[in-house]
Amino acid sequence: MTKAIVTGGAGFIGSHLVDELLSKGTEVFVIDNFSSGNSSNLNPNAKLFNIDIGDFQIKSLIQELKPDALFHLAAQADVGRSVGNPSEDERVNINGTINLLQGCVEASVPKFIFSSTSAVYGNIQRDIITEKESTTPSSFYGLSKLAAEYYIRLFYELFGLRYTILRYANVYGPRQLPKGDGGVVSVFLDRIKRAELIKVHGDGEQTRDFIYVKDVVSANIASLHKADGKTLHISTGESISINNLLKLIEGIHRLPIKKENAPSRTGDIRHSCLSNQLAKEYLQWQPDVPLLEGLRHAYLK
Numbered sequence: 001m002t003k004a005i006v007t008g009g010a011g012f013i014g015s016h017l018v019d020e021l022l023s024k025g026t027e028v029f030v031i032d033n034f035s036s037g038n039s040s041n042l043n044p045n046a047k048l049f050n051i052d053i054g055d056f057q058i059k060s061l062i063q064e065l066k067p068d069a070l071f072h073l074a075a076q077a078d079v080g081r082s083v084g085n086p087s088e089d090e091r092v093n094i095n096g097t098i099n100l101l102q103g104c105v106e107a108s109v110p111k112f113i114f115s116s117t118s119a120v121y122g123n124i125q126r127d128i129i130t131e132k133e134s135t136t137p138s139s140f141y142g143l144s145k146l147a148a149e150y151y152i153r154l155f156y157e158l159f160g161l162r163y164t165i166l167r168y169a170n171v172y173g174p175r176q177l178p179k180g181d182g183g184v185v186s187v188f189l190d191r192i193k194r195a196e197l198i199k200v201h202g203d204g205e206q207t208r209d210f211i212y213v214k215d216v217v218s219a220n221i222a223s224l225h226k227a228d229g230k231t232l233h234i235s236t237g238e239s240i241s242i243n244n245l246l247k248l249i250e251g252i253h254r255l256p257i258k259k260e261n262a263p264s265r266t267g268d269i270r271h272s273c274l275s276n277q278l279a280k281e282y283l284q285w286q287p288d289v290p291l292l293e294g295l296r297h298a299y300l301k
């Protein structure tokens with residue numbers, strides 16, 4: 001691949017993807033309005049377009065750049081914010097996605113790769129979730145990402161825009177802001193560094209499937225020429241409780257951590273573990289970074 005657009009390339013996951021694409025010799029164009037991204041994340045070798053994905057100029061920009069693929073990561077990805085401001089979620093995550101899809105169709109972009117989320121499933125009680133599971137989001141964030149997925153599939157049906165949808169479990173790693181979808185690792189590490197009390201929402205027995213950011217990047221890159229028309233989990237297929245996660249972090253920190261329990265949050269999911277069998281099959285991909293090793297990288301960042 002010679003040219004790629006990465007929306008959200010100044011954000012946590014997007015900036016790691018940009019680094020990896022550049023290291024492979026790809027020319028990278030970043031579209032980001034810095035609503036949650038940071039210029040310090042952004043690789044200076046990427047060409048930046050500081051505009052909103054909902055902007056009317058997007059279509060002519062995609063037409064002008066004519067990328068070989070568009071990786072769509074820009075989003076309002078903060079679950080709490082989505083509950084307080086559903087319209088903003090809809091504007092960015094649904095309308096912004098439609099704007100990009102139209103731009104890609106008009107410019108005949110060969111591939112659209114979308115960052116979706118386990119939040120599309122909501123609060124379902126399963127030991128492990130497969131892609132066949134019904135989707136019943138319990139936050140406006142999950143709902144807006146699910147709606148975006150449906151638009152992407154219809155853009156393929158109606159206009160032939162090839163796509164892969166990647167539903168991530170909880171992503172963690174360096175550059176993650178202490179908030180947003182799946183930000184619990186960075187929230188804990190941030191508090192520890194400031195020697196502040198850690199608030200564990202609920203009883204701490206809620207479980208999550210944590211995937212290291214580099215593994216998410218490799219799944220995006222694997223999607224370039226594979227898994228057309230597929231919706232795949234990018235996850236480890238293993239889960240850990242928040243209480244046990246804290247124990248691992250405590251072991252890395254080598255000092256006791258101050259913690260207390262706080263009320264559960266609206267829209268929070270009790271258990272989340274995603275099967276990654278389909279991604280292994282269609283992308284010939286697998287997660288490489290064990291949790292303890294990934295946590296060490298995130299801790300040392």
Ligand code: NAD
Pocket residue numbers: 007008009010011012013014031032033034035036037038051052053054072073074075076077092096115116117118167168169170171172177180181182183
């Ligand atoms: P992030 O907030 O760090 O990155 C999002 C980026 O998009 C930021 O740089 C932000 O400035 C940019 N952006 C937001 N709205 C924009 C707009 N209207 N126009 C242009 N740019 C805009 O989030 P992240 O954690 O890196 O997430 C990246 C993607 O992965 C998102 O689509 C998110 O829904 C998805 N995801 C993340 C996780 C996770 O655990 N972090 C889990 C599942 C899915």
